[in-house]
Amino acid sequence: MRKLSNLFLMLSLLSFAAPAFAQGGEAAASGGVNWVAIAAGFSMAFASGICALAQGKATAAAAEGLARNPAARPGIQLALILGLALIESLALYTLVIIFAKVK
């Protein structure tokens, strides 16, 4: 745990050494700009934002349904939890692609 935290600290300091990335590249990063990382940042932010909007809509509908008919609580609760988890998993797919593709 300690070794890994030191590693993270060092990595964050190394990000200041950006000119070191400008070595004659093999595949893509020959100009020194890591487009994959930039795209990953934008895509994750976009996915999380849209996921938040959808979950807000689901929660609002569940709260309104519960307010109108408190006796239907088990069914509404079930539908809410199921819906939230399914929406969440869509944002998680983006995260998994980022883990797979960003070095």
Place this chain on the structure above:
Amino acid sequence: MHEQLWFTAILNHLFAGPVTGLLQALHIAPKYPDAPIPNSVAMEVLVFLFLVILFAMVRSRLSVDQPGALQHIFEGAHGFVEGQSHEIIGHHSEGFTPFLMALGFFILASNLIGVIPGFEAPTAVPAVPLGCAICAFVYYQTQGFKHTGPKYLMHFFGPPMPLPVLARIPLMALMLLIEIASHLARMLSLTIRLYANMFAGDMVTLVFFSLVPIGVPIVFLGLHIGVSLLQTYIFVLLTTVYLAGAVAEEH
């Protein structure tokens, strides 16, 4: 020697020879021949032993007149899972409760063991949630076949439509492709949901640990516990929903 947990080191020390032999008989080359058992497998073995001991303890203390605390807990869990499956599946759903309970307990224990220092959650590697998802998939498909026989395959052609046969054939072909893709995507989504939640929890805890080593990671460990419970519930709930789809009876 790469980094291993203490339990993995004990297992590798005891079983490295036979396990390497078994893997080589299957033409798999382990990455570190003197430590063929990875951390996730060692943690799974630990979770399995813990659960078996727990179930044996519960079984030995069952009593009708004076139920102890352990019996109350397990009766509560059993009632919860059975009520849930009755609500979603309907009639005769009691037969599915043992599998759902076992799945739920395994995933819950696997998730929670990651909170303890010196252990890591086996569900934080993609292989373990994939194994659970494959078990759930095989289970609900076989339950579908057992319930309706070979006519279960008609499920894959979509709902019955009142159209002439010539018009139904292309629609059925299209529906077959879509249904196969959707069933395979169920396994994928179950796996990725569980794996990404656990892995992201670990990553976030590590990031904040590297920033503020005192106090702040506790919040994220608490979040990890909450997410573990929720993801277990969601996994079992979705398996129940897929079971309902497989054993549903058209009226």
